[in-house]
Amino acid sequence: MIYLDNAATTPVLSEVADSMATVLRETYGNPSSIHAAGRNASKLLRESRETIAKHLAVPANTLTFTSGASEANNLALVGYALANQDKGKHLVTTAIEHPSILQTLSYLRDRFGFDVTFVKPLPDGTFPAHLITDQLRDDTILVSVMHANNETGQLLPISEIGEVLQTHQAAFHVDAVQSLGKLPIHPEELHADFLTASAHKFHGPKGIGFLYHRAGLHFDALIHGGEQEDKRRAGTENLAAIVGMAKAIEVTSQLPDKTNVLYTQLLTGLETLKAKTAQDFYLNAPEPHLSSTLNIGFPNVNHDILLTKLDLAGICVSTGSACTAGTVEPSHVLEAIYGKESPKLKENIRVSFSKRTQKEDIDALLSALYTIFRKD
């Protein structure tokens, strides 16, 4: 099997799986228990938090572990909006965010009366910072913008937006799920007040992530109960997953990044394919964007059928985000760029690499596409 859907999830590294297995076998204590078994667990919990904090260059107590990025996004948005609504009820985001942002903000609008602005990109798909900062009002309390888009790999102008927000009351939340592990992420340099990440996007386990929150920010908890995570998120910690996430961040940040070489290889290969089969293609790639995600459109080729043919050939790619894959919903990201009626919404596939993807994986994809598109 050739796996080229790393924006949906990445394979767990063996070092990560080993670190988790050791915890599951040996460190079974509850980190809140005061006896030796509990102290062993709480030491590992503390060390893992410190490892991740060091990578982000932030204090360890500014990280809250969650069940993944969807929960971290909910915690930041719902927790902050509800706790700060006396300062205003206006929230700003983009129309191309992950559903865990879009649906959460819609919930705040529909159930709590917040006014939410969903900012669309320019017609060429680009997102200059002013599109977002022009929307700021005196009653804006929160701006949420993703660092890299999960469907196109587009990078949004986070530090520029953060810079403008320095002189505005609104808190700044950054969904860094698609960029952490690929780019160095330092929330303080980005002027982010909140930042979200998920371990399974950087070769860690699924079901674990974290929310960074600048020291002193006031936000409500969503999960109430015990006093874990400084009362910000109740529930016994998933220690094995947390240790795996810390290991994944350490190992992944050391891996060399060859994704720009793979990107060029795939583009060159697609040109050759076009010359051989007359199958045209284009990229849905508003600049700037990550070299690890290519969203490719093949004119007049239905992407569901193409995906199935590639799957039968042993190649895993997707038509969009994992959360919308398997449903008939067209991509809201491409819709924001091209409009609802565009045929482009039905002819794209997303190919996404990790630092472990090899040249041979791209060769296999190109060879499968050649078999599918050749006319003889």
Ligand SMILES: Cc1ncc(COP(=O)(O)O)c(C=O)c1O
């Ligand atoms: C940009 C972005 N945000 C949030 C999420 C949700 O992450 P999780 O699977 O950890 O809930 C994803 C997952 O695809 C994502 O790509």
